[in-house]
Amino acid sequence: MTKACFHRLRRxxxxxxxxxxxxAAGADPQHGIxxxxxxxxxxxxxxxxYANPDAPKGGRIVVxxxxxxxSLNPHILKGTPPWQLRFLAYESLMGRNYDEPFxxxxxxxxxxxxxxxxxWVEFTLRPEARFSDGSPVTVEDVMWSYETLGTVGHPRYxxxxxxVASMEQTGPGKVRFTFSEDNxxxxxxxxxxxxxxxxxxxxxxFGESGLDVIPVTTAPYVISDFEPGRSVTLTRDxxxxxxxxxxxxGQANLDEIRMEFYGDAQxxxxxxxxxxxxxxRETNAEKWETQYDFPAVQRGDxxxxxxxxxxxxxxxxxxxxxxxxxxxxxxxxxxxxxxFNFEFINGTMTGGxxxxxxSYFSNSMLGMDHGAAEGRVRELxxxxxxxxxxxxxxxxxxxxxxxxxxxxxxxxxxxxxMEEAGYTVENGVMMTPEGVxxxxxxxxxxxxxEAASMIDLFAQALKRMGITPRITLVDSAQFNERTNTFDFxxxxxxxxxxxxxxNEQKLYWGSEAADAxxxxxxxxxxxxxxxxxxxxxxxxxxxxDFVAATRALDRALTTGRYVIPVYQFQESRIAHVKExxxxxxxxxxxxxxxxxxxxxxxxxxxx
Numbered sequence: 001m002t003k004a005c006f007h008r009l010r011r012x013x014x015x016x017x018x019x020x021x022x023x024a025a026g027a028d029p030q031h032g033i034x035x036x037x038x039x040x041x042x043x044x045x046x047x048x049x050y051a052n053p054d055a056p057k058g059g060r061i062v063v064x065x066x067x068x069x070x071s072l073n074p075h076i077l078k079g080t081p082p083w084q085l086r087f088l089a090y091e092s093l094m095g096r097n098y099d100e101p102f103x104x105x106x107x108x109x110x111x112x113x114x115x116x117x118x119x120w121v122e123f124t125l126r127p128e129a130r131f132s133d134g135s136p137v138t139v140e141d142v143m144w145s146y147e148t149l150g151t152v153g154h155p156r157y158x159x160x161x162x163x164v165a166s167m168e169q170t171g172p173g174k175v176r177f178t179f180s181e182d183n184x185x186x187x188x189x190x191x192x193x194x195x196x197x198x199x200x201x202x203x204x205x206f207g208e209s210g211l212d213v214i215p216v217t218t219a220p221y222v223i224s225d226f227e228p229g230r231s232v233t234l235t236r237d238x239x240x241x242x243x244x245x246x247x248x249x250g251q252a253n254l255d256e257i258r259m260e261f262y263g264d265a266q267x268x269x270x271x272x273x274x275x276x277x278x279x280x281r282e283t284n285a286e287k288w289e290t291q292y293d294f295p296a297v298q299r300g301d302x303x304x305x306x307x308x309x310x311x312x313x314x315x316x317x318x319x320x321x322x323x324x325x326x327x328x329x330x331x332x333x334x335x336x337x338x339x340f341n342f343e344f345i346n347g348t349m350t351g352g353x354x355x356x357x358x359s360y361f362s363n364s365m366l367g368m369d370h371g372a373a374e375g376r377v378r379e380l381x382x383x384x385x386x387x388x389x390x391x392x393x394x395x396x397x398x399x400x401x402x403x404x405x406x407x408x409x410x411x412x413x414x415x416x417x418m419e420e421a422g423y424t425v426e427n428g429v430m431m432t433p434e435g436v437x438x439x440x441x442x443x444x445x446x447x448x449x450e451a452a453s454m455i456d457l458f459a460q461a462l463k464r465m466g467i468t469p470r471i472t473l474v475d476s477a478q479f480n481e482r483t484n485t486f487d488f489x490x491x492x493x494x495x496x497x498x499x500x501x502x503n504e505q506k507l508y509w510g511s512e513a514a515d516a517x518x519x520x521x522x523x524x525x526x527x528x529x530x531x532x533x534x535x536x537x538x539x540x541x542x543x544x545d546f547v548a549a550t551r552a553l554d555r556a557l558t559t560g561r562y563v564i565p566v567y568q569f570q571e572s573r574i575a576h577v578k579e580x581x582x583x584x585x586x587x588x589x590x591x592x593x594x595x596x597x598x599x600x601x602x603x604x605x606x607x
Contacts, residue, residue: 051250059602067476079209
């Protein structure tokens with residue numbers, strides 16, 4: 001769901017302007033497509049660069065999740081499905097190569113054809129493509145899938161569909177999409193929608209959540225078993241239609257992928273130690289250093305792998321809902337940032353080992369410089385100076401504490417910000433400008449001990465300011481329901497970002513998404529400057545313009561003070577049984593390896 005006018009970070013593949021790339025492609029069918037320039041892989045590629053084409057088939061992986069599920073449909077807003085189903089149990093017309101910022105290659109489609117200005121795109125289906133029940137994938141299935149997802153599916157599908165002027169069958173196995181908007185990214189985005197079997201949904205309401213429909217899909221894995229709320233088992237389809245495609249070589253190696261669900265993270269960890277789970281991602285650096293020396297690790301039965309990546313940090317932390325009176329004033333949000341004593345919290349919880357997120361695109365070339373805006377970045381931001389908050393043009397960095405529990409200097413600044421916003425302290429209680437005690441609700445999902453521990457330390461600092469927050473723990477279903485309807489003041493929040501931000505940025509923090517239930521704009525941002533920077537990204541025709549627009553967006557978001565950022569993860573820490581192997585060649589999205597176990601394989605170690 002992203003856009004790239006970005007050079008390959010490690011290999012230096014040149015990026016050209018969009019117009020030149022489109023002209024070079026003409027309207028001839030191609031094996032793949034990149035946002036800018038030619039696809040990195042040639043038509044005769046043998047496998048994806050990070051897949052092991054010689055990987056043996058067999059074995060299983062068991063992963064653990066905190067929470068529960070009440071749906072097997074990951075394509076609608078209603079219900080809580082296992083998040084992995086969206087990626088493991090469905091296929092799209094095109095498949096993504098995670099070793100380039102945004103490159104797609106034929107999967108269900110054998111070729112892609114675009115107009116010179118990318119105002120339309122046409123796909124030709126592979127005649128051998130089949131659903132797991134053996135029936136062929138037809139243009140009718142494709143067109144039904146796009147219309148259904150675009151009208152009653154999850155909000156993430158709606159904006160792209162809204163930019164489709166027409167969809168038509170243009171020949172045997174051919175479907176063409178013509179766009180109503182001048183947005184060259186659409187030619188790629190439209191190729192990434194899951195394809196569903198139309199006949200399976202005859203007489204059923206697609207928008208209703210539930211566990212009564214086991215999806216018939218084209219993917220290499222099918223749901224073979226599940227226990228409501230507790231486990232889901234995916235089994236490799238021995239008759240999978242695409243097993244010999246170059247794109248799939250070295251993928252779908254494991255016979256079984258099983259997801260187990262637990263009430264909290266500590267129970268999950270104990271399940272891993274006892275052998276019930278075979279792979280576990282650890283996000284706490286202190287815990288990784290101090291609690292992974294149990295007997296199975298000492299014997300070598302469990303391997304501790306650290307997998308680096310080159311993608312942006314994204315944003316993880318506590319988001320403030322600007323739709324609520326508590327946080328509609330930026331000065332109150334700034335006070336919260338100063339009161340949140342990250343250095344002390346980090347020292348207490350990770351021994352100071354975990355670096356902090358410093359902006360939405362930190363850890364990458366797309367991240368903002370923290371000094372004054374210069375050059376093209378400043379040119380993009382200056383017309384919106386009246387809408388921007390302090391620091392966007394002159395320079396901004398997150399508050400930094402002294403590492404002590406008292407955090408006196410930052411608390412003084414926090415109190416000053418509250419006073420500037422009209423708040424006063426009476427008898428030790430922070431009072432709103434309306435003369436009532438100031439408080440707010442912090443919504444947390446059950447089974448998230450790290451977030452809860454951070455909030456406990458944060459609450460101690462707020463108490464010294466005369467503020468008593470209400471901390472509410474809810475189960476995963478309630479958490480999803482309340483965040484989908486923006487029923488919170490502050491909550492735990494994470495949003496991953498890529499090296500190729502594009503159209504999805506409107507869903508994350510665009511004004512139009514602010515009031516759409518189920519949107520990812522949890523902070524409720526309605527900023528003309530943010531909207532303009534997203535448009536600048538989408539309209540970029542050179543790499544320099546793209547990088548400048550993204551850095552400008554990063555400034556507008558970071559200085560908006562919407563989120564209290566916490567740790568960033570510059571690598572994935574994965575503990576796994578020794579028989580589970582992953583490729584030695586890592587893609588630029590290195591931690592993709594953790595979230596896509598289909599590129600792992602099982603290999604017994606000789607005695």
